[in-house]
Amino acid sequence: MSVKADQLRNRLSINPDDMPPPPQQPADVKETEPKKPTSTDAGAEVSAPAKTQTRSDRKQSAVLDALADPDIHIGRKSYRSFYIDDEAFARFRAAIHWSSRRLDATDAVPQNMSVAVESWMLNTARELERRYNDGQVFRMPPKPTRRPRTNK
Numbered sequence: 001m002s003v004k005a006d007q008l009r010n011r012l013s014i015n016p017d018d019m020p021p022p023p024q025q026p027a028d029v030k031e032t033e034p035k036k037p038t039s040t041d042a043g044a045e046v047s048a049p050a051k052t053q054t055r056s057d058r059k060q061s062a063v064l065d066a067l068a069d070p071d072i073h074i075g076r077k078s079y080r081s082f083y084i085d086d087e088a089f090a091r092f093r094a095a096i097h098w099s100s101r102r103l104d105a106t107d108a109v110p111q112n113m114s115v116a117v118e119s120w121m122l123n124t125a126r127e128l129e130r131r132y133n134d135g136q137v138f139r140m141p142p143k144p145t146r147r148p149r150t151n152k
Contacts, residue, residue, distance in 0.1 A: 065137040077114075092116075 067074065096116050099109040110116035129135055 064139060066140045067137055069140050 066072070093113060096110060096113050099105050100111055102109070110119055129137060
């Protein structure tokens with residue numbers, strides 16, 4: 001994960017009153033310290049530091065389902081970004097804002113857009129899992145690959 005992504009994840013939270021969590025070191029990544037040369041190694045050739053194991057070194061098939069993804073931590077809220085049509089965004093934002101403030105909509109309308117989107121995503125995932133995967137969580141999708149940029 002990039003440093004910038006970690007900074008954004010820690011800076012942005014659903015509740016602005018919450019303290020950001022401390023940066024996490026993934027448990028499955030083993031860091032190795034390179035051996036520092038000593039005075040007794042003066043005449044010896046210094047070897048390259050040991051390679052650090054990364055998630056990309058593991059086989060994709062080792063992860064059975066989407067919830068077993070090492071980047072996913074159940075209960076943690078993370079910043080995500082999507083491209084959404086402006087009309088859909090504006091109408092949704094206004095509908096959630098004004099409806100959630102009505103007394104007759106208490107417990108019927110989500111508190112905010114994040115809660116509404118999360119609820120919709122979970123309901124949609126459950127329905128798709130039920131219909132197309134025997135009610136089981138789908139396996140983890142492949143990691144996205146970036147196409148090289150071309151200069152135009």
